[in-house]
Amino acid sequence: MKEKEFIKIISNTLKSEYIGDDCAYLKDLGIVISQDNLVEDVHFSMKFTDAYKLGYKSAMVNISDIAASGAEPKYLTIGLSLPHNIGNEFVENFYKGLKAASDQITIVGGDLTGSDKIFISITAIGLVKDRKISSRKNAKLGYKVIVSGQHGASAAGLKDLFEGKQNKFTDVHLMPEAQVNFSSSISQNINTDYAMMDTSDGLMDALLQIAEASNVMLDVDFEKIPYDKDLEKYPNYKDLILYGGEDYQLVACVPKDFEVKNSYEIGKVIEGHGVQINGEKILNAETKLYNHFKE
């Protein structure tokens, strides 16, 4: 709740056209830019991860933002603040992880300071050249709703990490993969406006944001959402799939006849407001969505 309130205050104070999207599209430079903060014990815990995996995920989180815009991920800068007791191996392994995640991307600088807890802020730049940039405002009536892959695994993995387990779901949580191929297969080939977001804050959050920004309803069939059948062992597995975040898949609304390889059609854009799953309108989603400012 407070996060949305703060963003409203920021919008009112800055009166900038750019505030509100994950990436800002700087047309004069032909780039998109995004920045993400990752804070120890808020976004990750060193009890569950290690320096290499943390570096890997930190890069992927930001590459995913660029992928969501349709741009080509190109440069990263890394602002890293570390407690005094951090050793050389941490720094080496963190940067090895960063590098492993950012194969086609160049890390061009950043900052290194002290702090009490590990604090990571990464800025990513993507190139627009020959690509069409998405906007969450661009879901149009008759478009289909597609996703790049499975949901729910990361949230299940986080649950399992808290219980001391290690399995395929914890792997997804600790080392997600940004969906750059799905992104470019749309942005390099489409010639109409389209909407796209990553599902870092959950599939439902992305669906709701697109619906709100585009002033439409997204009509989704739960059965069409791809997920790992082993999730059904979890008592609340439908919530994990719809509301669990950090899968870093992409969800897009594109024209019905526009084909996207390796995509899953989960619904369509219809008249109305919000999201309905199997015909039932989603209300009070706020209480289930992940929100950093909620205790």
Next chain:
Amino acid sequence: MKEKEFIKIISNTLKSEYIGDDCAYLKDLGIVISQDNLVEDVHFSMKFTDAYKLGYKSAMVNISDIAASGAEPKYLTIGLSLPHNIGNEFVENFYKGLKAASDQITIVGGDLTGSDKIFISITAIGLVKDRKISSRKNAKLGYKVIVSGQHGASAAGLKDLFEGKQNKFTDVHLMPEAQVNFSSSISQNINTDYAMMDTSDGLMDALLQIAEASNVMLDVDFEKIPYDKDLEKYPNYKDLILYGGEDYQLVACVPKDFEVKNSYEIGKVIEGHGVQINGEKILNAETKLYNHFKE
């Protein structure tokens, strides 16, 4: 000490040509980019500042990095992590301060998350168009060493803040001004290579870095360094001037006959290694330089 060690590890791991400078120059995009982290109780304390001044300084610190490159400061992204008890006024005043500091600059996005302490990471983008970009490697024999203004005031101000005082020095510490006019008067008019840095970590640190990167000696007359004469009341005022950081002035090495309005010539580039003040070579500067990882 540890910071330099970490940077060496990062350089070895990434093998990127961009690591080591404050700004990375992305020639394909015609921009420079820099990122700075500001951590509560490491770089600032809410005992001494307020949200507006903190926003103002956070922007200036990053604008100063761009100014040091010679580029035109153009865009900022703001990664802000805040404790749960922070109220709406903090956010509003912080962004008012940011905006006041960045008159010609557009804030284009960022991130907002929770954290234990206030954590700010700002990325700044500068335009290269029609300007010559500096490099700390470009101090050449026979060049003069010039600065944009007074040194020592900010460090004196920090001292005074700890003693509960408020005066012109504390003002300089809390609300520094990036030297964008000094920067552009060089970068828009010069047609040879030149060196420039800001003095965020102290005048001596900048001099030593330029000398080392350029493989020359900088021969400086202490008497020519401009400073507020009221600094002489402080017992160690020469150290404040040479080693005290956060004045956010610029120091540059430019050809002897290149005139820069409102600049102060403090020395010249000669053969040798390092820095000498009034003919005396500076040794063991490390112990006096500001270093986040030193307790």
